[in-house]
Amino acid sequence: MPPSVPSLPRRVARTLRTSLFAQVLCALVLGIVVGKLWPETATALQPLGDGFTRLIKTVISPLVFCVVVVGIAKAGDLKAFGRIGVKALIWFEVASTAALVIGLVAANVVGPGKGMNVDPSSLDASAVNETTGGGHLPSTTEFVLNALPQSFIGAFADNELLQVLILACLVGAALLHLGHTKVPKVLPAIEQAQEIIFAVVGFVMRLAPLAVFGAMAHLVGNYGLGVMKTYAKLIVLCYVAAALFIALLAVALRLVTGLSLWKFLRYIREEMLLALGTASTESVMPRVMQKLRRAGARDDAVGLVLPTGYSFNLDGASLYLSIGTLFIAQAVGVDLTLGQQVTVVLVLMLTSKGMAGIPGSAFLALAATASSLGAIPAGAVALLLGVDRIMDSMRVVTNLLGNCVAVFAVSRWEGALDIARAKKTLDGEETDPSQDGDGDDTPAVEPTMAETPAPGIPAQKPKEPAPEVG
Numbered sequence: 001m002p003p004s005v006p007s008l009p010r011r012v013a014r015t016l017r018t019s020l021f022a023q024v025l026c027a028l029v030l031g032i033v034v035g036k037l038w039p040e041t042a043t044a045l046q047p048l049g050d051g052f053t054r055l056i057k058t059v060i061s062p063l064v065f066c067v068v069v070v071g072i073a074k075a076g077d078l079k080a081f082g083r084i085g086v087k088a089l090i091w092f093e094v095a096s097t098a099a100l101v102i103g104l105v106a107a108n109v110v111g112p113g114k115g116m117n118v119d120p121s122s123l124d125a126s127a128v129n130e131t132t133g134g135g136h137l138p139s140t141t142e143f144v145l146n147a148l149p150q151s152f153i154g155a156f157a158d159n160e161l162l163q164v165l166i167l168a169c170l171v172g173a174a175l176l177h178l179g180h181t182k183v184p185k186v187l188p189a190i191e192q193a194q195e196i197i198f199a200v201v202g203f204v205m206r207l208a209p210l211a212v213f214g215a216m217a218h219l220v221g222n223y224g225l226g227v228m229k230t231y232a233k234l235i236v237l238c239y240v241a242a243a244l245f246i247a248l249l250a251v252a253l254r255l256v257t258g259l260s261l262w263k264f265l266r267y268i269r270e271e272m273l274l275a276l277g278t279a280s281t282e283s284v285m286p287r288v289m290q291k292l293r294r295a296g297a298r299d300d301a302v303g304l305v306l307p308t309g310y311s312f313n314l315d316g317a318s319l320y321l322s323i324g325t326l327f328i329a330q331a332v333g334v335d336l337t338l339g340q341q342v343t344v345v346l347v348l349m350l351t352s353k354g355m356a357g358i359p360g361s362a363f364l365a366l367a368a369t370a371s372s373l374g375a376i377p378a379g380a381v382a383l384l385l386g387v388d389r390i391m392d393s394m395r396v397v398t399n400l401l402g403n404c405v406a407v408f409a410v411s412r413w414e415g416a417l418d419i420a421r422a423k424k425t426l427d428g429e430e431t432d433p434s435q436d437g438d439g440d441d442t443p444a445v446e447p448t449m450a451e452t453p454a455p456g457i458p459a460q461k462p463k464e465p466a467p468e469v470g
Helices: 008-018 020-037 039-075 078-110 126-132 140-146 152-157 161-178 186-205 208-223 232-257 261-267 269-278 282-294 299-312 315-331 338-354 361-373 378-384 389-414 419-426
Strands: none
Touching: 020 039, 020 208, 020 269, 039 078, 039 152, 039 161, 039 186, 039 208, 039 269, 039 282, 039 299, 078 161, 078 232, 078 299, 078 315, 078 338, 078 389, 152 161, 161 299, 186 282, 208 269, 232 261, 232 315, 232 389, 261 269, 261 389, 261 419, 269 282, 269 389, 282 299, 282 389, 299 389, 315 338, 315 361, 315 378, 315 389
């Protein structure tokens, strides 16, 4: 007798019960409906999204620390870790510059702000100050100093990823230097802590649908859908430019690694949808790190490249900033010369690096760019206040994909990517989770620090097995 086929309602209920992607998608649609029908009620739902983001942020710093320390200790080569960092910075600069140039070319061709004829004196510049909280982007010196931790605990308490990365590098280097004889239990303890953190992430992710529902309802209820009609040309231009940049990322990923970006997008579809719903890439960093390791990228590459990219590789923000600068100039009737547009690229290459974690950072970067040109009134940045949140989806998707591609590319460049494992994982074939983080040049089973002596320390002879008792 053939097995009975479940009815459609049962299949739908099972999908909703077991698929995070389906749950988040339903929450996204429901949030839009509630925001449209009951805007006053919807604006009060923002704490759902904010609370979820806070919970995720509590585990980001310890997770990054554990992954980087374990990656350095297992790789056994601090120089290789340094090479990964240098190659990552090179990739970040090339990718960010490409995004800026694409944005400038697109804005020049389409001219999203032409014909608006806005009087700068009619704009409320104080609204920008409210959005940014009166803050400012750090100078180069401030940025470098802020990256250095003042205390071990403070870096974790303030969730400063660059400071945590530096501490993790120091601890990993110390473990390599001391070897197995002095600290034989430290590395296994950090590995166990890492597993605990991933388990906590799994618990928190069950709240993702609630977070997406609250964040989307608040967005639609607060800003409405009418703003999309007013800025339709600018919005469409930004999203088309982002699609073009993502297509270039797909070509680069295929050429460098032979992997498909579209298969990878399907692989992280749950995390991508969650990032879209909460307008935050930080909310999915722990899960994305775990999936990159499972897809064959080595621990040290994932632990260094992905968190660093959150500060140095904001491709979506770079696109938006370049297009936004020209939009403002066109809207107030300022015709920027080629030399001034080159200046825009150079300034944004610097200002975009200090944006991560600063409230209203996009407006601060735009204001800094306008001030450096001297031709655009800084108050004209207020033109983008109404549309900025609509751009979050574009920035989130482009930033996240840009950083993930960087992990694969740099890992391949350094020989820290298991291509066969990556292809199997992206094709949907099951892989052994215990091999997470193994690369081309790394054996499937990594030696622990107890098995890897430090330079100059002879390896201990393994104990003879006890004789069997018949």
